[in-house]
Amino acid sequence: MQGTVLYGPGDVRFEECPAPKIIKPTDAIIRIVAACVCGSDLWPYRGLQPVAEPTPMGHEYCGIVEEVGSAVRSIGPGQFVIGSFFASDNTCSVCRHGYQSSCRQAEFVGGAQAPLLRVPLADGTLVATPDLPPDDLIPSLLTTSDVLGTGWFAADAANVRPGSTVVVVGDGAVGLLGVLSAKQMGAERIIAMSRHEARQKLARAFGATDIVTERGTEGVARIMDLTDGLGADSVLECVGTQESMMQAIHAARPGGYVGYVGVPHGVTLDGQELFFEHVHLHGGPAPVRRYLPELIGLVWERKIDPGKVFDLTLPLDRVAEGYRAMNERRAIKALLRP
Amino acid sequence: MQGTVLYGPGDVRFEECPAPKIIKPTDAIIRIVAACVCGSDLWPYRGLQPVAEPTPMGHEYCGIVEEVGSAVRSIGPGQFVIGSFFASDNTCSVCRHGYQSSCRQAEFVGGAQAPLLRVPLADGTLVATPDLPPDDLIPSLLTTSDVLGTGWFAADAANVRPGSTVVVVGDGAVGLLGVLSAKQMGAERIIAMSRHEARQKLARAFGATDIVTERGTEGVARIMDLTDGLGADSVLECVGTQESMMQAIHAARPGGYVGYVGVPHGVTLDGQELFFEHVHLHGGPAPVRRYLPELIGLVWERKIDPGKVFDLTLPLDRVAEGYRAMNERRAIKALLRP
Structure with missing residues (x-):
């Protein structure tokens, strides 16, 4: 597959990458329906944060479950799911206090600006929508993954x-x-x-x-x-x-x-x-997982319309333009559709 | 009268000072029944905070109202009162939010290690006990002025x-x-x-x-x-x-x-x-005034005994020994009785 990789300041490429695979029995693979560029992606893009090695980018995501590991119980293939940028077990003492982004097993989710994404600790991390969402709700649902949370x-x-x-x-x-x-x-x-x-x-x-x-x-x-x-x-x-x-x-x-x-x-x-x-x-890093059910609910019932922050929509392969537009403040936030 | 003045690191003197007078109509003069040495007095005593000029010391106090200014309404001569180290009007928008130590008219109360003390904004600052307290309650009541608060x-x-x-x-x-x-x-x-x-x-x-x-x-x-x-x-x-x-x-x-x-x-x-x-x-600086009524109540009903922190009691004129004992950690806290 082709995915987004940051090589250094200003150098973001959409290029051939290995497709993600189930590594642990608690993983899921999801097919990305929408992803986006985060303000925090701009820190390394601007050279204000070092880029040690070529880094798969993207940590805001929603999509359809493609495959789950053998230990995953609460979600399954075909469901539309949203997760946070920190995978969390949602059961440890830190998660129980509502600080899932500091979960004892917390793992940063990277590489969402791609067609497929591996999400660790799928049971704790992913929240499914009540049904497959209508297309016009996708932008707002995507925001619950990070920027709204x-x-x-x-x-x-x-x-x-x-x-x-x-x-x-x-x-x-x-x-x-x-x-x-x-x-x-x-x-x-x-x-x-x-x-x-x-x-x-x-x-x-x-x-x-x-x-x-x-x-x-x-x-x-x-x-x-x-x-x-x-x-x-x-x-x-x-x-x-x-x-x-x-x-x-x-x-x-x-x-x-x-x-x-x-x-x-x-x-x-x-x-x-x-x-x-x-x-x-x-x-601190927002414990988005704590709020996901509530925020998905508000979007699902059309009580809020946070998707309005996306003022630029691009096909995924034009991701570099999304970075440029946000960096130059021509766009507030760029939505990417594979 | 004689009061306590800090001249520089390690140099605290009990010496002749002018007796305080009513300056503003909102002031009160109280006759100190007990005062003490504060851990924060040790910062300048240890030279860790500059002493720009000879400074009257002491900001924890309780005593009997001697005289009040013409605008004072809620307390009067003869009452036993306790106040915080920050005088506050207790009516401004900051006080109403419970942050009296950042009161818009906040004024630091200094010079309590002496027989008489001027307390600004007496109506807002001072809280009277239900009655004249028995002597054994004095140490615990004194703690409500700062260290307990x-x-x-x-x-x-x-x-x-x-x-x-x-x-x-x-x-x-x-x-x-x-x-x-x-x-x-x-x-x-x-x-x-x-x-x-x-x-x-x-x-x-x-x-x-x-x-x-x-x-x-x-x-x-x-x-x-x-x-x-x-x-x-x-x-x-x-x-x-x-x-x-x-x-x-x-x-x-x-x-x-x-x-x-x-x-x-x-x-x-x-x-x-x-x-x-x-x-x-x-x-931040504790908004002691917020807690004074509750803490005085707990002491008055003998539900708590915070006065136990005083492990050294000295006549006021031996105040310098109180500083030395606390500085050398020979005493936890020194009570001073005029």
């Missing part, structure tokens, strides 16, 4: 509650779906920090009530203006840079919550500064 | 719940009262990290079920042994060094909570490490 975790980690005032730092697909998540959780006011018109528009469609275009110290000053000098109850940090992290921390009120899901790159926090900011801080 | 906040910030497994890093008075707090909140297992026999004994008296004497990486390994490799639900960080902070973070399970109340000195956190640790982090 991650935005949702950001909002959950930031303790969004009915009536909350929420700030979202980052207008990538995760930030935008953080807006949608905060709206679903009942936030009264949602301030999206964005300077891109198309993204502002989508943020508003997802529930943002205010847009702040300033960044850094000026951005924080704007948030203070908008919240009577108090700061926000909840701040979702969806970027991962030093500036965005400090912006998030300073935008929260004393006792407020910062949920951070942007993988930190070169971020250091000063203990004393954090202490006197008085904020709650929680984040 | 701080240990309590550490446990609250660390989300201690009935059944929780809790680790307490730091065997100073705050850590020991963190143990007591966790016990009160229903923790099932409380692991105190301490290598001092007298403190271990007190920790057990307050509810610790296990003692770990190792520190740093070895201490974390011991916690992992004791928790089946998972880590603790809640960790109370009651020291404030880089080592203790990392020990706390690594001792928590994925999704666990670290409540930190040791004022960080030279602590930096790596964003990516924190991200993958998956912990909740919350701390």
Whole structure:
């Protein structure tokens, strides 16, 4: 088969790869129906994260089960399934606490930008839809695999509650779906920090009530203006840079919550500064598996339409164009169909 | 009057000072019944925090109201009162969220190691006891002013719940009262990290079920042994060094909570490490005022006996010996009686 491999900065290739096979009895092979390019794929693509060796890319996926290992019990061939980017057994003590992305057997799922994918720990990892989905639901279902689950975790980690005032730092697909998540959780006011018109528009469609275009110290000053000098109850940090992290921390009120899901790159926090900011801080790789049943349900019942973040759809063999478009911020998120 | 003044590292003097006066109509003057030396007083005493000018010391206090300003409504002369080290109006938006130590009008209360003390924002800051207390309750009531309130906040910030497994890093008075707090909140297992026999004994008296004497990486390994490799639900960080902070973070399970109340000195956190640790982090100067009514109530009804942390009682004029004894760890905490 042909799949996507990253060789180095800016060098992503769609090329002949060995088809995945069942390795362990707990594996499944799924035929990808849709995959996509993640904001986190851009870190190595931009050279901000080393690429030690040619790496099969893609960790957001949905598809039809093709084959399962002999120990797999809960899913079977022909089912439409979605999984997270971390395979998890969903039974260990860490999973039982809802942190499946830190599962004791956690294994990163890579190589989803391809026609076939091996998913380890299939019983714990994959969730089947009630039926084969209609085609127009595919984009929204795909988002539950990572980008929606991650935005949702950001909002959950930031303790969004009915009536909350929420700030979202980052207008990538995760930030935008953080807006949608905060709206679903009942936030009264949602301030999206964005300077891109198309993204502002989508943020508003997802529930943002205010847009702040300033960044850094000026951005924080704007948030203070908008919240009577108090700061926000909840701040979702969806970027991962030093500036965005400090912006998030300073935008929260004393006792407020910062949920951070942007993988930190070169971020250091000063203990004393954090202490006197008085904020709650929680984040990490989103335990998407925890939320999958609920999020699939919301999409299935058409209560949310997170698939709107895909503003570019490409056949899988044009994956390199998806990376380019996202890197140049011409596209918010690229959907890939084999 | 004579009061306590810190001139520089190791140089604390009990000397003639001007008696405090009502400056603002919201002030009160209280006659100190008991004060004490705080672990945080030791940072400048040890030269780990600069002393810019001779500084009146002491911020933990209880006493009898001597005089109130013209705007004070809720307390009056003759009442026995307790306040926090941060004066707060208890009405602003920050206070209403329970973060009185970040009150918009917050003012540090200093100079309590003296016979008389000026307390700003008296209506918001001071809480009166139901009646004049019997003398044997004075030590426990005094702890509610800071050290118990701080240990309590550490446990609250660390989300201690009935059944929780809790680790307490730091065997100073705050850590020991963190143990007591966790016990009160229903923790099932409380692991105190301490290598001092007298403190271990007190920790057990307050509810610790296990003692770990190792520190740093070895201490974390011991916690992992004791928790089946998972880590603790809640960790109370009651020291404030880089080592203790990392020990706390690594001792928590994925999704666990670290409540930190040791004022960080030279602590930096790596964003990516924190991200993958998956912990909740919350701390800061304890909003003691939030807890004062509840804690005073528990002491008044003799449900808790936090005054046990005082293992040295001195007349106020021997305050310098209190600093020395705590600095040399000969005493856990020194009570001062004018």
